[in-house]
Amino acid sequence: MKISLNWLRDFIDISKLPAQGSPEELDVLLTNTGLEVEGIEPHDKVPGGLKGFVVGEILTCEKFEVKEKTLSLTTVDAGLDEILTIVCGAANVAAGQKVIVATPGTQLYDKEGKELFKIEKRKVYGQPSEGMICAEDEIGLGTSHDGILVLDTQVPNGTPAASFFDIAGDLVLEIGLTPNRADAASHWGVARDIRAVTGLPIQLPSPALVIESNAHPIAVEVKDSGCDRFCGISMDGIQVAPSPAWLQERLTAIGLRPINNVVDITNFICHGLGQPMHAYDWNEIKGGKLIVDTLAAGTVFKTLDGVERKLTGEELMICDASGAIGMAGVMGGEDSGIKDSTTRVFLEVAHFKPERIRKASQIHGLKTDASFRFERGTDIQAKLFALEYAAQLIQELAGGKITSEPIDYYPTQVELVRIPVSVRRVQQYIGIELAAERIKEILTLLDFKIEADKGDEFVAISPAYRVDVTREADIIEEILRIHGLDNIPLSDHLSANFISEFPLLDKERVQLNISQILTAKGFQEIITNSLTKADAHSAIAKDLQFETVEILNRLSEDLGVMRQHMSFAGLEVLAHNINRRQKDLKVFEFGKTYHKKGAKYIEKKHLALFTTGLWAGETWSSAPTKTALHHLYQVSIELMRSLGVTEFETDTIENSSVFAFGLRISINKKACLEVGMIHPNLASKWEVKQDVFFADFDWDYWVKQEKADFVYQEISKFPEVRRDLSLVVDKTVSYQAIRKLAEQYEKNLLKNVSIFDVYEGKNLGEGKKAYSVSFTLQDESQTLTDKVIESTMDRLMKGFEKEIGALIRK
Numbered sequence: 001m002k003i004s005l006n007w008l009r010d011f012i013d014i015s016k017l018p019a020q021g022s023p024e025e026l027d028v029l030l031t032n033t034g035l036e037v038e039g040i041e042p043h044d045k046v047p048g049g050l051k052g053f054v055v056g057e058i059l060t061c062e063k064f065e066v067k068e069k070t071l072s073l074t075t076v077d078a079g080l081d082e083i084l085t086i087v088c089g090a091a092n093v094a095a096g097q098k099v100i101v102a103t104p105g106t107q108l109y110d111k112e113g114k115e116l117f118k119i120e121k122r123k124v125y126g127q128p129s130e131g132m133i134c135a136e137d138e139i140g141l142g143t144s145h146d147g148i149l150v151l152d153t154q155v156p157n158g159t160p161a162a163s164f165f166d167i168a169g170d171l172v173l174e175i176g177l178t179p180n181r182a183d184a185a186s187h188w189g190v191a192r193d194i195r196a197v198t199g200l201p202i203q204l205p206s207p208a209l210v211i212e213s214n215a216h217p218i219a220v221e222v223k224d225s226g227c228d229r230f231c232g233i234s235m236d237g238i239q240v241a242p243s244p245a246w247l248q249e250r251l252t253a254i255g256l257r258p259i260n261n262v263v264d265i266t267n268f269i270c271h272g273l274g275q276p277m278h279a280y281d282w283n284e285i286k287g288g289k290l291i292v293d294t295l296a297a298g299t300v301f302k303t304l305d306g307v308e309r310k311l312t313g314e315e316l317m318i319c320d321a322s323g324a325i326g327m328a329g330v331m332g333g334e335d336s337g338i339k340d341s342t343t344r345v346f347l348e349v350a351h352f353k354p355e356r357i358r359k360a361s362q363i364h365g366l367k368t369d370a371s372f373r374f375e376r377g378t379d380i381q382a383k384l385f386a387l388e389y390a391a392q393l394i395q396e397l398a399g400g401k402i403t404s405e406p407i408d409y410y411p412t413q414v415e416l417v418r419i420p421v422s423v424r425r426v427q428q429y430i431g432i433e434l435a436a437e438r439i440k441e442i443l444t445l446l447d448f449k450i451e452a453d454k455g456d457e458f459v460a461i462s463p464a465y466r467v468d469v470t471r472e473a474d475i476i477e478e479i480l481r482i483h484g485l486d487n488i489p490l491s492d493h494l495s496a497n498f499i500s501e502f503p504l505l506d507k508e509r510v511q512l513n514i515s516q517i518l519t520a521k522g523f524q525e526i527i528t529n530s531l532t533k534a535d536a537h538s539a540i541a542k543d544l545q546f547e548t549v550e551i552l553n554r555l556s557e558d559l560g561v562m563r564q565h566m567s568f569a570g571l572e573v574l575a576h577n578i579n580r581r582q583k584d585l586k587v588f589e590f591g592k593t594y595h596k597k598g599a600k601y602i603e604k605k606h607l608a609l610f611t612t613g614l615w616a617g618e619t620w621s622s623a624p625t626k627t628a629l630h631h632l633y634q635v636s637i638e639l640m641r642s643l644g645v646t647e648f649e650t651d652t653i654e655n656s657s658v659f660a661f662g663l664r665i666s667i668n669k670k671a672c673l674e675v676g677m678i679h680p681n682l683a684s685k686w687e688v689k690q691d692v693f694f695a696d697f698d699w700d701y702w703v704k705q706e707k708a709d710f711v712y713q714e715i716s717k718f719p720e721v722r723r724d725l726s727l728v729v730d731k732t733v734s735y736q737a738i739r740k741l742a743e744q745y746e747k748n749l750l751k752n753v754s755i756f757d758v759y760e761g762k763n764l765g766e767g768k769k770a771y772s773v774s775f776t777l778q779d780e781s782q783t784l785t786d787k788v789i790e791s792t793m794d795r796l797m798k799g800f801e802k803e804i805g806a807l808i809r810k
Contacts, residue, residue, distance in 0.1 A: 001174070001175045001176075001177045001184075001185060002172050002173070002174055002175075002253075002254035002255055003172065003173040003175055003187060003190050003254070004043070004170050004171075004172055004187070004250060004253040004254055005021070005023070005026070005170060005171045005172070005173070006170045006249070006250070006253065007187050007250050007253065007254075007271075007272065008187050008190060008191060008194075009021075010187070010203065010272075011187055011188055011191035011202055011203055011204070012191040012194055012195060012200050012201070012202055012203065013200060013203070014026065014194065014200075016198075016200055017029075017198060017200075023040045023171050023173070026173065026194075027040065027173075029194065029197055029198075030173070030175065030190065030193065030194070032197075032481070032484055032485065032486065033193045033196070033197060033481050033482060034178065034181065034481050035175050035177070035181065035184055035190060035193060036175065036176045037173050037174070037175055037176075038174045038175065038176045039173075039174040040171055040172070040173055040174070041171070041172050041174065042169055042170070042171055042172075043169055043170040043171065043172050043252070043253040044167075044169040044170075045167045045169060045170075045249060046139065046140040046141065046162075046167055047109035047110075047111070047112075047113040047140055048107055048108075048109050048113075048140075049162055049167075049169045050139060050140075050160070050161040050162040050165070050167065051106070051107070051162075052102060052103050052105060052106025052107070052119070053100055053101070053102055053103075053106060053134065053139055053160070053161035053162070054078050054079055054100070054101055054103060054157075054158050054159060054160055054161060055079075055098060055099075055100065055101075055151065055153065055155055055156075055157060055158065055159040055160075055161065055164055056076045056077060056078035056079070056084075056098070056099055056100070056101035056133075056157055056158075057076065057077045057096070057097070057098055057099070057157050058074050058075075058076055058093065058094065058095050058096065058097045058099060058133070059074075059075045059076065059077055059083065059095065060074060060075045060095055061073075061074045061093055061094055061095040062074075064127075066125045069089070070091075071087055071088065071089050071124075071125065071127075072087070072088045072089075072090075072093045073085070073087055073127050074086050074087075074088055074093060074095075074133070076099070076101055076131065076133065077157045078101045078103055078131065078157060078158060079156065079157040079158015079159070080103065080158065084101070084103075084130040084131050085127075085128050085129065085130050086101070086129050086130060086131045086132065086133055087124040087125070087127050087128075087129040088132075088133045088148065090133065090135065090147045090148040091147055092146075092147035092148060092150065093133060093147075093148055097148075097150050097151075098150065098151040098152070098153055098154075098155075099133050099134070099148055099149065099150060099151065100133070100134045100139055100148075100149055100151070100161050101131050101132070101133055101134070102119045102131055102132040102134055102138070102139075103119065103131050104119055104120060104121050104130055104131055105118065105119065105120075106118065106119040106131075106132075107119075108138065109140065111137075111140065119131055119132055133148050134148065134149060135147060135148055135149060136149045139161065141165065141167075151164075170249070170253045172253055172254060175190070179376060180468040181468070182274075182373065182376030182377045182378070182465075182467060182468070183274070183379070183465045183466055183467075183468075185274050185372065185373050185376065186270075186271060186272060186273055186274030186275075187271065187272050188202075188204075188272060188273050188274060189274050189465075192446070192447070193482075195445060196442065196445040196446050196482045197482055197484075199445065205389050205392075207385070207388040207389045207391070207392040208392070209388050209391055209392065209402055209406075210395075210401075210402065211402045211403075211404075211405060211406075212236075212401040212402055212403055213403050214403070214404055214405050215236070215403045215404070216234040216236060216282060216344060216403040216404050217234065217288070217404045217405065218232060218234055218282070218285060218288055218289065218290055218346050218404065218407070219288060219289040219290070220232060220289070220290050220291075220292075220407050220409055221289065221290070221291045221292070222291075222292045222409055223291060223292060223293040224292055224293050224294055224316055225353075226292075226316045226328075226352055226353045226356040227292045227316060227328065227350060227351070227352055227353075227409075228351045228352070228353065228380060228410075228412070228414070229350060229351040229380055229383050229408075229409060229410045230292065230348070230350045230351075230407065230408075230409040230410075231348070231349045231350065231383045231384050231387045231406065231407060231408050231409070231410075232290070232346055232347060232348045232349070232387070232406070232407040233346070233347050233387060233391055233402060233404055233405075233406045233407065234282060234344070234345070234346050234347075234402070234403050234404035235344065235345050235346075235347065235391060235394055235395075235400040235401065235402055235403060236282075236343065236344045236400065236401055236403040237343065237344075237399055237400050237401050238262065238342060238343050238344060238345055238394065238398045238399065238400045239343075239398055239399045240260045240261065240262055240338060240339070240340050240341075240342050240343075240398065241260065241261055241398070242258065242260065242261065243258050243260065243261045243264040243265075243397065244261075244397060247261070247264050247265070247268060247397070248264070250268060250272075251264060251267055251268065251271075254271060256271070260338065260340070261394070261397045261398045262279050262338045262342070262345060262394060262398055263279065263337075263338050265279075265390055265393045265394055265397065265398075266278065266279050266347075266390065267369070268393070269349075269386050269389065269390045269393075270369055270370065270373070271369070273382065273385075273386050273389070274373060274378060274379065274382075274465075275349055275373075275378060275379070275382055275383065275386035276329070276349075276369065276370035276373050276374060276378070277347060277348060277349040277386060277387070277390060278318075278326060278332050278347075278348045278370075279338050279345050279346070279347055279348075280325065280326075280332070280336045280337075280338075280345065280346045280347075280348065281336055281337065281338055281339060281342045281344070281345065282342075282344035282345055282346045283342075283344060284320075284325065284335055284336040285320045285325065285336065285346060286320040286321040286322040287320055287321025287322070288321075289320060289321060290318055290319070290320060290325075290346075290348075291318075291319045291320070292316060292317070292318060292319075292328060292350075293316075293317060293319060294313055294314060294315065294316065294317060295311055295313065295315075295317050295319070295323075295324060296311075296313055297311060297312055297313030298310060298311065298313075299311045299313075299323075299324070301317070301324045301327065301333065302333060302334045302335075303327060303330075303331045303332070303333060303334065303366070304331050304332045304333065304334055304337055305331065305334075306334055309327075309364050311324075312363055314356075314359060314360070314363075315327055315328070315330075315356075315359075315360040315363075315364075316328035316329065316352055316356050316357070316360065318332075318348075320336075327360060327364075327366075328350065328352055328356075328357070328360075329350075329352040329356075329357035329360070329361075329370055329371055329374035329375075330357060330360050330361050330364070330366050330368060330370065330371045330374075331366055331368055331370070331371075344403075345394070345400070347387060347390055347391060347394075349383045349384075349386050349387045349390075350383070351378060351380040351383060352374055354374060354375045354376060354377050354467075355375075357371055357374040357375045358371070358375035361375060362552055362553060363552060365552065365553040367553075376467075377465075377467035377468075378465070379463075379464050379465035380414050380464050381414065381463075381464040381465075382464075382465070383408075383410075384406070384408055387406065388406070414464055416461050416462055416463070416464060417461070417462040417469065417470050418451075418459050418460075418461050419459065419460045419461075419462065419469070419470070419471065419472055419474075419475055420457070420458075420459055420472065421439075421457065421458055421459070421460050421472055421475050422456065422457050422472070423436045423439060423455075423456040423457065424456060425472065425476070426439055426475075426476050426479060429473075429476050430476065430479065430480055430483070430488065431488055431491075432488055432489070434479070434483065436455060436456060438483070439479055440453075440458070442478070442479050442482045442483060443460055443475070443478070443479070445482070446463075446466075446478055446482065447463040447465075447466075448460045448461060448462060448463065448466075448475075448478075449461040460475055507703050510643070510703050510706045511590055511699075511703070513642065514607065514639060514642070514643075515588075515590075517638070517639065517642055518588050518609070518635075518639075521586070521635060522586050523586040523587060523588045523609065524586065524587050524588075525587070525588055525589065525590075526569075526570070526573050526587045526588070526589045527589065527591075528569030528570070528572070528573060528589060528591065529559070529569060530562055530563055530569075530591065530592060530593075530594065531551065531559040531560070531561070531562060531563070532558075532559070532560075532561060532562075532563045532568045532569065533557065533558050533560065533561070533568075534550070534554075534557055534560035534561050536561070536563070536568050536685075537561070537564055537565075539657065539681065539682055539685050540565060540567075540657045540658050540682060541657070542655075542657055543565075543656055543657050543658050544564055544565070545595070546564065546595035546596055546597050546602065547595070547596040547597065548561050548562070548564060548595075548596065549561060549562040549564075549594045549595065549596050549601060550562075562593075562594035563593055563594065564593050564594065564595055565593060565658065565696075566589070566591055566593060566606045566608035566696055567608070567658060567678060567682065567694055567696075568686075569589070569591070570587065570589065570608055570610045570694070571610075571678070571682070571683060571685075571686035571688055571692065572686055573587060573610075574587075574610060574612055574686075574688055574692060575686045575687050575688050578612075578688060578690065579687075583612070583613040583614075583690065584612070584613030584614040584617065585610065585611065585612050585613055586609075586610070586611045587609075587610050588607065588608065588609045588610070589607075589608050590605065590606070590607055590699065591605070591606055591608065592604060592605050592606070593606060604698070604700055605699040605700050606696055606697060606698065606699050607639075607695075607696075607697035607699045607702070608694065608695070608696055608697070609632060609635065609636070609675075609694065609695040609697075610692060610693070610694055611627045611631065611632050611692070611693045612627060612688075612690055612691060612692045612693065613626075613627060613690065614626055614627065615627040615628070615631045627691070627693055628693075629661070629662070629663075629675070629676060629677060629693055631693070632675055632693045632694075632695050633663065633675050633695075635695075636665075636673060636675050636695050636697075639697075640665075640673075640702075643702060643703075643705050643706045644705060644706060645667065645705050647667070648665050648666065648667050649665070649666045649667075649669070650663050650664070650665055650666075650734075650736040651663070651664045651666070652664070652734070653674060653676055656676075656679065657679060657681070657682065658674075658678065658679060658682060658694075659674065659676035659677060659678065659679060659694070660676070660677045660678070660679045660680060661676055661677055662674060662675055662676015662677060663675055663676060663736075667705070670701065671698075672697070672698040672701045672702060673695065673696070673697050673698065673702075674695070674696045675693070675694070675695040675696075676693070676694065677691055677692065677693050677694070678691075678692040678693070678694050716778060716780050718778065718779055718780065718781070718782060718783050718784070719778070719783065719784075720751065720776050720777065720778045721776070721777045721778065721784050721789055722774055722775065722776050722777075723774070723775050723777065723789065723793050724756075724772065724773065724774050724775070725772075725773050725775070725793075725796075725797065725800075725808060725809075726770055726771070726772050726773075726808070726809035727770065727771045727773060727800055727806040727807070727808060727809070728764055728768055728769070728770045728806065728807040728808075728809060729768070729769065729770075729771065729800075729804055729805065729806045729807075730767055730768065730769075730804075730805065731760075731767050731768065731769050733804050733806075735755050735771060735773075737804060738753070738755075738771060738773060738800070738804070739753045741799055741800065741803055741804065742775065742796055742799075744799070745795055745796055745799040746777075746792055746795065746796060748779075749777045749778065749779060749784070749788075749792055750775060750776070750777060750792075751776045751777065751778050752774075752775075752776040753773060753774070753775055753776075754773070754774050754776075755771055755772065755773050755774075756772050756773070756774055757770075757771075757772035758770070758771055758772070759772075770809065775793070775796065777789060777792060
């Protein structure tokens with residue numbers, strides 16, 4: 001939100017602040033109250049603010065001819081240390097004139113504010129020239145270029161042109177307005193916070209309307225409860241024309257384009273008082289009546305921006321006898337707006353329920369200055385004041401006269417919120433002994449009324465514009481922000497009278513532990529956007545269980561839907577890096593996916609791992625190792641073990657559009673991890689042409705598996721024994737089947753089963769492959785004897801031969 005300092009001065013005399021209302025002073029003051037100043041930008045009435053332009057006097061002027069041109073070589077006193085020599089081509093230049101001089105280093109602009117060129121010392125036709133004597137258009141104060149601008153003045157040479165023409169610029173504060181501070185969405189609102197801190201009075205206009213007649217009344221009928229108050233008035237004899245300079249300056253300073261005097265006044269009221277309003281061409285209101293109601297779903301309405309919009313049937317609409325002429329609180333209709341030919345207007349200021357306006361704004365993707373304020377809540381009690389002030393301005397600036405009695409539909413007076421306040425609790429929560437008088441003073445300066453005052457207890461009545469203040473905690477926040485956080489000293493011994501219980505499951509700690517493990521293994525964390533391309537899901541449609549969540553007010557097609565799968569953003573990151581010759585990558589992300597099931601929306605959290613390129617680079621002692629499935633699988637197993645999970649089931653992933661091949665891990669028949677190679681078709685959609693291995697943890701499930709009650713035991717004093725077997729089996733037999741079978745036949749001594757080689761060849765026979773598997777045995781209570789080892793291995797071999805038809809290669 002932009003706040004003009006010149007405009008702010010209309011409401012409060014900030015020159016009476018200790019630093020005369022300097023931008024730096026206001027920056028600190030407003031930021032401390034919660035209205036964070038994010039930037040301060042100059043705004044010039046004339047492009048460049050006439051910086052470098054001064055009043056000068058031509059001391060001498062000598063004519064000379066060059067290529068059939070008559071030029072003048074002048075000397076000019078511009079109030080500098082040295083007299084300037086300037087070549088001038090204007091016919092009306094003469095000695096003794098007071099002129100405007102652009103001194104060396106001055107930047108010139110065109111009328112749109114674009115930079116033209118900078119004045120430098122140079123030679124013109126062999127003569128030295130150290131500046132420029134300016135015409136009217138060259139300083140941005142007119143369009144004439146017939147000759148130089150000659151001044152009738154005796155001001156000292158060197159007087160800045162900005163001072164001479166009295167075109168002092170403006171400074172604009174960019175305020176980061178939080179959603180709860182709808183009351184501050186105007187210059188009046190910001191002035192109120194300054195008053196609360198400083199005690200300076202607010203200056204408001206006192207409109208006095210003169211009603212000429214009741215010749216042009218407009219009847220108003222409110223059929224929908226979404227409108228709480230509706231004020232309006234008719235005016236005739238309007239002359240639509242450009243606004244005066246002061247009004248145009250107010251609007252352009254905050255980035256608004258002046259349109260005409262009537263429309264500009266409505267914008268002036270919106271940004272000055274925080275009251276959105278609309279002006280209708282009276283002659284376009286059919287039947288002399290306005291109706292606030294909804295229209296049937298599917299009705300087409302053309303808004304002021306020329307776009308035809310299909311209504312849902314829930315929007316509040318402003319209608320006349322022929323149909324809709326405005327979408328309440330959002331945007332007016334194309335036909336009923338103010339035109340150059342308009343002579344009679346109807347002004348409207350209303351109060352609409354915020355949730356209705358927000359919904360309409362979201363559905364149609366219309367974000368206007370009006371909807372911004374309405375959907376946060378406007379001051380229902382200031383409607384008539386805003387209407388009267390706007391009518392008075394139109395009388396003054398557009399020559400209008402009032403030709404109807406003011407309408408004020410306000411059937412149910414708003415009930416102001418009454419909040420019991422305890423001084424003791426205020427002091428307790430703020431942390432200092434703030435006097436009851438100071439507490440009440442702050443609230444009074446914030447327009448709260450104090451009733452039922454018993455000294456240490458009272459009732460605070462919120463002003464209508466403070467829609468966010470409803471509880472005692474909100475009152476305490478108001479007191480604290482105005483008193484100032486910087487004025488709350490920290491004690492030497494910090495303490496609290498409330499201690500929160502520690503959660504049984506600290507999800508953030510679990511996530512941090514897993515992040516540290518992955519970082520130690522060479523993975524880097526990425527954070528990606530949850531939005532993705534609208535057609536991204538089509539590539540993996542058969543793997544998806546739910547509908548896609550679409551963005552109604554999408555910024556672009558590339559950000560059109562919420563992702564249903566974690567592979568999308570990861571592949572995009574890999575593609576970005578691979579295209580920059582970073583081909584060996586290990587990354588992970590904790591992110592969310594979004595799904596729709598009927599009318600229900602589902603949000604899931606995942607841990608996604610991506611690896612591609614080399615798993616280990618080339619060194620003097622080893623060749624480079626290309627990433628394979630077992631690398632990522634082993635990392636996944638280690639993460640599972642760190643979460644306390646050792647028992648799980650494994651199945652192969654088949655017929656998937658996400659994975660070319662892979663494994664699905666389940667716990668108690670709950671699938672919670674998939675790991676495999678991304679399908680080339682999916683990878684190519686993001687222009688990734690190398691193998692990518694991907695693991696997708698259902699993090700919402702896995703984080704619950706973490707066991708905080710660790711049991712420690714002494715490391716065994718007795719040695720491990722390793723035995724290797726080469727098993728020839730059918731190709732359909734997986735390593736997982738061998739591991740499960742081994743654990744089934746030996747539950748006590750078997751500590752680990754791992755595979756260290758897989759071989760397929762003609763020598764083994766058709767449909768066969770050989771696994772080289774190692775078995776680690778250990779007895780926690782004694783050293784294993786050869787007899788026990790041989791007996792254990794013999795039992796394992798018989799089991800393999802019986803269950804999977806293995807041929808043991810001895």
